[in-house]
Amino acid sequence: MALIVHKYGGTSVGTPEKIKNVAARVKSVRDAGNSVVVVVSAMGHTTDELIELMHQVTTDPDPREYDMLVSTGEQVSASLLAMALQSIGCPAISLTGGQAGVVTEDIYRKARIKEIKLDRLKKELKAGKVVVITGFQGVDSKGDIITIGRGGSDTSAVAVAAALKADVCDIYTDVDGVYTADPRIVPNAKKLKYISYEEMLELASLGAQVLHPRSVECASIYNMVIHLRHSQKPDEGTYIMSASQIEKMGGSKMEKQAAVRGIALDENIAKIGLLNVPDQPGTAAKIFGALALAKINVDMIVQSIHSDGSAADMAFTVDRPDVKKALDITEQIAKALNASKVVSDADVCKVSLVGIGMVSQPGTAAKMFETLAQEKINIQMITTSEIKISCVVKKELGKKAVQVLHAAFGLEKVA
Numbered sequence: 001m002a003l004i005v006h007k008y009g010g011t012s013v014g015t016p017e018k019i020k021n022v023a024a025r026v027k028s029v030r031d032a033g034n035s036v037v038v039v040v041s042a043m044g045h046t047t048d049e050l051i052e053l054m055h056q057v058t059t060d061p062d063p064r065e066y067d068m069l070v071s072t073g074e075q076v077s078a079s080l081l082a083m084a085l086q087s088i089g090c091p092a093i094s095l096t097g098g099q100a101g102v103v104t105e106d107i108y109r110k111a112r113i114k115e116i117k118l119d120r121l122k123k124e125l126k127a128g129k130v131v132v133i134t135g136f137q138g139v140d141s142k143g144d145i146i147t148i149g150r151g152g153s154d155t156s157a158v159a160v161a162a163a164l165k166a167d168v169c170d171i172y173t174d175v176d177g178v179y180t181a182d183p184r185i186v187p188n189a190k191k192l193k194y195i196s197y198e199e200m201l202e203l204a205s206l207g208a209q210v211l212h213p214r215s216v217e218c219a220s221i222y223n224m225v226i227h228l229r230h231s232q233k234p235d236e237g238t239y240i241m242s243a244s245q246i247e248k249m250g251g252s253k254m255e256k257q258a259a260v261r262g263i264a265l266d267e268n269i270a271k272i273g274l275l276n277v278p279d280q281p282g283t284a285a286k287i288f289g290a291l292a293l294a295k296i297n298v299d300m301i302v303q304s305i306h307s308d309g310s311a312a313d314m315a316f317t318v319d320r321p322d323v324k325k326a327l328d329i330t331e332q333i334a335k336a337l338n339a340s341k342v343v344s345d346a347d348v349c350k351v352s353l354v355g356i357g358m359v360s361q362p363g364t365a366a367k368m369f370e371t372l373a374q375e376k377i378n379i380q381m382i383t384t385s386e387i388k389i390s391c392v393v394k395k396e397l398g399k400k401a402v403q404v405l406h407a408a409f410g411l412e413k414v415a
């Protein structure tokens with residue numbers, strides 16, 4: 001008998017019909033003699049709709065009430081799935097994050113999961129029930145409902161699987177695996193049989209929304225294999241696991257050969273520029289220190305020096321939802337620093353190449369820049385690390401950039 005965790009995303013539980021399909025699938029796994037825990041997202045676009053509703057009431061939502069509101073979507077799908085299971089003769093119970101023992105940091109909207117207290121979960125499993133848990137949420141030390149960031153149900157599922165030491169963590173979604181690029185952008189993208197935690201973490205962090213980055217981080221810490229697969233198809237999907245596990249399964253050769261494993265597009269960023277800041281020690285520390293204090297994640301940073309050396313211009317990117325707050329803070333610091341102007345630009349996106357093989361294969365960056373130049377796609381910012389290269393380009397050219405790079409690196413041919 002195995003202990004199996006399933007996670008179903010929004011599209012997979014988007015209609016009553018789909019919830020019934022999920023119930024049938026879960027029941028068949030339980031009938032085969034397994035214990036099953038299911039983590040669910042909100043139905044379809046419920047979370048977006050709740051946020052839209054919120055905007056009709058306020059432009060400046062209180063973070064605590066935001067979490068109260070957006071966490072409700074998952075309660076709907078969890079209770080409906082429990083009822084669908086009961087109605088086909090499968091004992092089931094739905095639990096909120098708090099009821100399931102998910103304890104988070106005391107930070108609204110994007111808390112990390114600190115621990116999962118397993119008593120209730122174990123009790124319900126022992127009683128032979130399928131336990132359906134609301135993803136995306138937990139409770140803090142005060143008992144307040146806390147959400148863990150958009151797309152966070154993947155992380156809830158992996159955290160539950162890791163805490164329970166589950167045998168399997170299946171993440172069911174609307175695509176049948178991880179591809180070399182978003183198949184909605186590159187129709188001939190290739191499905192990967194395996195991908196390492198490192199590469200998947202980069203792809204997810206750089207905008208490939210197929211998995212929440214922290215779910216991959218959590219899986220790698222606990223060495224939990226994630227099997228990402230299609231909720232309406234029986235086929236195998238993609239295994240996300242350590243490089244050594246991949247090697248054992250005979251999947252390492254290809255990985256060593258290909259410099260680029262995948263391409264990600266992040267359209268959810270904005271650029272902020274500060275003009276004429278004094279070129280002296282402490283300037284960057286003041287700006288980025290203030291942003292860090294406000295928990296704003298800064299990604300790419302570029303500084304250009306004026307020819308007389310007296311001043312510099314600085315540009316950096318933040319997540320789109322943080323841009324207003326980031327602008328307010330940057331404007332305050334700019335005043336204190338006597339900078340001449342602060343500008344923001346939301347008309348940008350980030351295109352990234354990811355692959356462990358890049359470490360040993362020089363020339364990848366040059367080929368990327370050349371390919372974009374041929375298409376007359378101007379690069380506004382660049383960052384690199386051992387296993388990724390990212391370029392900020394005009395938003396309307398992002399998808400085109402992904403397509404031409406996918407073709408230039410021959411990713412449709414990888415095995």
Ligand code: ADP
Pocket residue numbers: 008009010011012041151172173174175177178179180181182183184207208209210211262
């Ligand atoms: P869920 O609601 O199940 O969590 P998401 O919409 O968050 O699903 O993620 C699935 C989507 O991720 C797919 O429909 C696909 O368009 C997108 N995606 C982006 N990059 C990739 C990739 N490299 N491989 C597969 N899907 C990707």
Ligand code: ASP
Pocket residue numbers: 009010041042047048073135136149150151152153154
């Ligand atoms: N429902 C939440 C969201 O839309 C969490 C998730 O789907 O993973 O962000």
Ligand code: MG
Pocket residue numbers: 009151154209210211212
């Ligand atoms: Mg998702």
